[in-house]
Amino acid sequence: MAQKAKVTPLMKQYNAIKNKYPDALLLFRVGDFYETFGEDAVKTARILNIVLTNRNNGSERTELAGFPHHSLNSYLPKLVKAGERVAICDQLEDPKKTKKIVKRGVTELVTPGVALNDEVLQSRSNNFLAAIHFGKKQLGISFLDVSTGEFLTAQGNAAYIDKLMRNFQPSEVLISKKDKLKFVELLGKDFHEFYMEDWLFKIDYAKENLNTHFNTNSLKGFGVEDLEEGLVAAGVVLHYLSETQHHQLKHISSILRIAEDAYVWMDKFTIRNLELYQATNQQAVTLLDVIDKSISPMGSRLLKRWLALPLKNKEAIKKRHQMIDFLLKNPSLQHLIQNQLKQISDLERLISKVATQKISPREVNQLKFSIAAISPIKEALQKTNSEAFQVLAENINSCQLLQQKITEALAEDAPVNINKGHVIAPGFNKELDELRSIAFSGKDYLDEMLERESQTTGIPKLKIASNNVFGYYIEVRNTHKDKVPDNWIRKQTLVNAERYITEELKTYEAKILGAEEKIHLLEQELFQQLVVWLSDYIKVVQQNSFQIAQIDVLCSFAQLAREEHYVEPEINEGLDLIIEEGRHPVIEKQLPAGESYISNSVKLNQEDQQIIMITGPNMSGKSALLRQTALIVLLAQMGSFVPAKSAQIGIVDKIFTRVGASDNISMGESTFMVEMNETASILNNISPRSLVLLDEIGRGTSTYDGISIAWAISEYLHEHPAQAKTLFATHYHELNEMTQKFERIKNYNVSIKQLKNKILFLRKLVPGGSNHSFGIHVAKMAGMPQHVIHRANKILEKLEQSHGSEEISATINKSEPEPQLSFFNLDDPLLEQIKEEIIHLDINTLTPVEALMKLNEIKRLLSKE
Numbered sequence: 001m002a003q004k005a006k007v008t009p010l011m012k013q014y015n016a017i018k019n020k021y022p023d024a025l026l027l028f029r030v031g032d033f034y035e036t037f038g039e040d041a042v043k044t045a046r047i048l049n050i051v052l053t054n055r056n057n058g059s060e061r062t063e064l065a066g067f068p069h070h071s072l073n074s075y076l077p078k079l080v081k082a083g084e085r086v087a088i089c090d091q092l093e094d095p096k097k098t099k100k101i102v103k104r105g106v107t108e109l110v111t112p113g114v115a116l117n118d119e120v121l122q123s124r125s126n127n128f129l130a131a132i133h134f135g136k137k138q139l140g141i142s143f144l145d146v147s148t149g150e151f152l153t154a155q156g157n158a159a160y161i162d163k164l165m166r167n168f169q170p171s172e173v174l175i176s177k178k179d180k181l182k183f184v185e186l187l188g189k190d191f192h193e194f195y196m197e198d199w200l201f202k203i204d205y206a207k208e209n210l211n212t213h214f215n216t217n218s219l220k221g222f223g224v225e226d227l228e229e230g231l232v233a234a235g236v237v238l239h240y241l242s243e244t245q246h247h248q249l250k251h252i253s254s255i256l257r258i259a260e261d262a263y264v265w266m267d268k269f270t271i272r273n274l275e276l277y278q279a280t281n282q283q284a285v286t287l288l289d290v291i292d293k294s295i296s297p298m299g300s301r302l303l304k305r306w307l308a309l310p311l312k313n314k315e316a317i318k319k320r321h322q323m324i325d326f327l328l329k330n331p332s333l334q335h336l337i338q339n340q341l342k343q344i345s346d347l348e349r350l351i352s353k354v355a356t357q358k359i360s361p362r363e364v365n366q367l368k369f370s371i372a373a374i375s376p377i378k379e380a381l382q383k384t385n386s387e388a389f390q391v392l393a394e395n396i397n398s399c400q401l402l403q404q405k406i407t408e409a410l411a412e413d414a415p416v417n418i419n420k421g422h423v424i425a426p427g428f429n430k431e432l433d434e435l436r437s438i439a440f441s442g443k444d445y446l447d448e449m450l451e452r453e454s455q456t457t458g459i460p461k462l463k464i465a466s467n468n469v470f471g472y473y474i475e476v477r478n479t480h481k482d483k484v485p486d487n488w489i490r491k492q493t494l495v496n497a498e499r500y501i502t503e504e505l506k507t508y509e510a511k512i513l514g515a516e517e518k519i520h521l522l523e524q525e526l527f528q529q530l531v532v533w534l535s536d537y538i539k540v541v542q543q544n545s546f547q548i549a550q551i552d553v554l555c556s557f558a559q560l561a562r563e564e565h566y567v568e569p570e571i572n573e574g575l576d577l578i579i580e581e582g583r584h585p586v587i588e589k590q591l592p593a594g595e596s597y598i599s600n601s602v603k604l605n606q607e608d609q610q611i612i613m614i615t616g617p618n619m620s621g622k623s624a625l626l627r628q629t630a631l632i633v634l635l636a637q638m639g640s641f642v643p644a645k646s647a648q649i650g651i652v653d654k655i656f657t658r659v660g661a662s663d664n665i666s667m668g669e670s671t672f673m674v675e676m677n678e679t680a681s682i683l684n685n686i687s688p689r690s691l692v693l694l695d696e697i698g699r700g701t702s703t704y705d706g707i708s709i710a711w712a713i714s715e716y717l718h719e720h721p722a723q724a725k726t727l728f729a730t731h732y733h734e735l736n737e738m739t740q741k742f743e744r745i746k747n748y749n750v751s752i753k754q755l756k757n758k759i760l761f762l763r764k765l766v767p768g769g770s771n772h773s774f775g776i777h778v779a780k781m782a783g784m785p786q787h788v789i790h791r792a793n794k795i796l797e798k799l800e801q802s803h804g805s806e807e808i809s810a811t812i813n814k815s816e817p818e819p820q821l822s823f824f825n826l827d828d829p830l831l832e833q834i835k836e837e838i839i840h841l842d843i844n845t846l847t848p849v850e851a852l853m854k855l856n857e858i859k860r861l862l863s864k865e
């Protein structure tokens, strides 16, 4: 019979705790160390690059890796960044006070989405935890940044949830176990997900959870009552916080709805194509990199939010423009504000630390200095004649009492670590002052005692010192050792001297040590009281922080406009888009020295220029033009000025961009299929206010196929009642023929100059089509061997003779447009019915006979037509 493994009490305790947190890496506090065992130890050693050892655990051997407890702040972020969930298990009682095994428990579960540690967080970005609920009709989503207290919810279709996920980039996503497949289907492997029990995703549980948290009877006050799917997700987020041992959550004081209707719609392709905040390759610069001139972390985070959610309300957009204009006209005001902003720390995260009681003494002083630095901003804004800025100023609270209280209570140079002492200011607490005078007057007392002993014993050179082994002692050199009185107790013999303790010294020592211990406890208690007192200010400081963030972003926009010569766009409720001499905000910053960006004008309307066909050789600047148009609209509607000579923008509700590229192959689907899927989704979603940018759509297939598809798409956009404004960049100069038949399609080309065998890019958009794709010239410029170029020219000549481009377009022109563009027209009720039938088929449970019957039914439906 195998001998039963004898497990030590410590390991028994460890196992019991580890069983409660099987998914987490358990840091188990033993004395001054955090230890990990078994699998956890192997992982920890690998991630932290620390030594992995083996030790006997009863009859088994187990791996072990540990680090000193004071290194937690530097090691924890590494573990979390490596994607680990880390359970911190601390000693819950003083080991000195118990004879049994010390009580231990998990005090915090740190996960990528629930982190309060400065080392894990990035100051200029939010750290969102998300939950997604797959409801019957819609999906619900919720985002929470526990480090700032922002809590948001929304619901909508899969594409909307996808877009929000790309915009908010949460560090962790919670999903019901049963929806694992659905999630991967929707979002792929781009996020760090954690699967939760299915029962948590219930509306009753969510409402109860949220009402308990906010101490409310209903969620009506937050305007989210009707968002049931979104609330389910929000409930799961709150549940996760308690599961991860986060119970101090006063800073999460409200839940906000992300109102889909209020913001410009951009789908994930557009967000990616426009490289708003994530570049397609690592070196590339994003729009955010170029426009973010904010100073405070709160400002930087808000700027990202404004970029993710550009506005559609004319008045709200104009208000931001007017405030920027005001700052530009009052540079000294902007200068004063920005100088003050430099002195303001991350107020939002500091006050969250008050709520979670994780703020350090030094940070409380930072909070005070930051709030003090706001006052001059408030005063300056109050004096302006701008109503909008005056309202901002009014919403700022100077928190005089808070400043005063911190000054009275906290030492000016209070340390980070409360155990270092000197935290509470002198004069704040009488008892503390008395204890301190006992502890600190010790030196005088000892000097006086030494003097006395020296006189009574006649020993001239006495010395008092202390060490860790036997505390205070008197040292006597050997030459005087015979004068030592009998009541001195010898403790140590050195080569030249002896060390003694005396009764008086011991009594005195006890008094000092007692005082020091009491000081320590009292300081902790007083600091704790201060933090609790400060927690009444959570809402007020959050409010201040939001005002400061807005002021910071507006100053950032003003600075951008001043430095980069941006102008105020005119926003109107019409449907025209008129950009004069527009520039690409990112490319213009990237050009080599000496080169300047060539501005271009674009005019789109529903009368005579709804669709512009832009032709031009490779590298001529077609894509740049398309993107700059979208970016200018986006910048304008997020409230910024724009890189142009002037811009009149009829409010845009959706921006779609599609690039016919070949890099989708890596995703496993054929490029063309992806391209068509993406394009189909545009065609099903356009409205009269939409802006559509199509870049080389159709190039993923053969030339004739490509031309036909591009033609059909343009035709559809032209004929569609929405008449969405469209820019279409293409190599296919055959498409220029479309203008003959479609009155609102116009041809433009990005001009070039042909010098003998060379092409000079002028980059100017000029009216008219072009009849060469110049691909061969570009190949030559790229250094293609002469022979290849020569041969290519010959083949081109031949092709043009046998299939003249006029011939192709004439053929397409001849074929009358179908009364119903059946490929894309999903408005047809019959097709809609068939589509519904097929979508709701559960293939997994369908028998072959049932499948045949279904097919027959569909056939019957179609033949009835």
Ligand SMILES: Nc1ncnc2c1ncn2[C@@H]1O[C@H](COP(=O)(O)OP(=O)(O)OP(=O)(O)O)[C@@H](O)[C@H]1O
Pocket: 587, 596, 597, 598, 599, 616, 617, 618, 619, 620, 621, 622, 623, 624, 625, 763
């Ligand atoms: N208006 C401009 N002024 C100055 N440089 C420009 C301008 N437009 C584009 N460029 C430069 O030319 C490069 C190529 O532009 P872009 O990618 O827009 O060309 P394209 O016509 O779309 O080419 P392709 O058909 O190969 O995609 C840009 O990366 C940029 O450096």
